[in-house]
Amino acid sequence: MKLNIVKTGIAFGFAILTGSISSQAQERREHDQKPPSIEQLMKDLDANEDGKLSLAEVKGPLKDDFTKIDLNKDGFLTIEELEKAPKPKRGRKEK
Numbered sequence: 001m002k003l004n005i006v007k008t009g010i011a012f013g014f015a016i017l018t019g020s021i022s023s024q025a026q027e028r029r030e031h032d033q034k035p036p037s038i039e040q041l042m043k044d045l046d047a048n049e050d051g052k053l054s055l056a057e058v059k060g061p062l063k064d065d066f067t068k069i070d071l072n073k074d075g076f077l078t079i080e081e082l083e084k085a086p087k088p089k090r091g092r093k094e095k
Contacts, residue, residue, distance in 0.1 A: 035087075038079055038082045038083060039079075041053075041062070041082065042079060042082075045057050045058055045059075045062075051078070051079075052076040052077060052078050053076060053077040053082075054075065054076055055075065058077070062077075065085070065086075068085075068086075069081055069082065069084075069085040071084065
């Protein structure tokens with residue numbers, strides 16, 4: 001009986017340790033990821049493949065700053081406008 005309790009305790013401790021290490025590794029991978037290139041953004045987001053991004057096609061910080069990045073105010077983001085856009089500040093995500 002006592003042996004089963006000890007085994008259960010050891011197994012529980014091992015499970016917690018493993019989960020903690022896995023969580024830290026995931027956070028490290030997310031932090032080390034580089035932002036996508038402008039070409040990759042265009043490929044991923046340009047749903048109609050017209051070579052420019054509309055407000056409906058973008059998301060996240062790009063959508064939030066759309067009007068700032070759209071220098072000619074035509075309602076689309078081009079590769080040239082994205083190249084001139086200020087780089088977003090990357091920091092740790094708060095949970």
